[in-house]
């Protein structure tokens with residue numbers, strides 16, 4: 381299972397969480413990675429943890445003030461990027477452009493979507509993976525794998541119908557090892573999570589619980 385920890389803009393210490401993710405990664409067969417704010421990518425990557433960007437824009441080098449250039453994320457140490465997170469939505473053409481920009485910079489891609497229909501559309505754009513996240517469950521602590529298992533199974537089916545090479549993650553409310561196991565049982569190859577680790581009093585203990593059954 382792939383466990384991707386998104387730090388969003390939570391007021392955690394990104395390096396401390398990164399070190400916790402790195403240390404727990406060394407204890408498990410699961411693949412762990414962390415997605416900090418753009419300004420923290422370099423410091424986080426220097427810890428040795430697998431580091432992802434939270435977003436890149438559909439742009440190339442040039443006149444694009446304030447945009448996130450895929451090559452800059454890669455230069456800072458990112459190896460992948462989220463695209464179209466529920467909190468950073470893009471229009472379809474921009475999602476396509478962002479996937480192409482990430483490919484140009486050799487970044488792995490996870491395109492997020494709200495529901496199975498959007499997952500099918502996202503898979504058609506050829507990312508490495510898609511992540512289904514019902515927005516109403518994000519940050520609630522109520523795991524999508526238990527509260528809305530159909531959305532995960534339907535997302536897995538929708539992606540497979542379009543492109544079986546695109547793997548499926550699920551996210552929203554996931555904070556325990558049981559939640560991750562449930563996600564895997566529904567066909568997800570990984571989970572995207574944030575508050576369960578980034579807002580935990582002890583992120584390393586939260587991560588240990590997440591990977592314990594894997």
Ligand SMILES: O=C[C@H](O)COP(=O)(O)O
Nearest residue numbers: 386519552553573574575
């Ligand atoms: O990127 C992470 C997702 O939005 C899930 O967030 P959450 O784990 O806080 O529900």
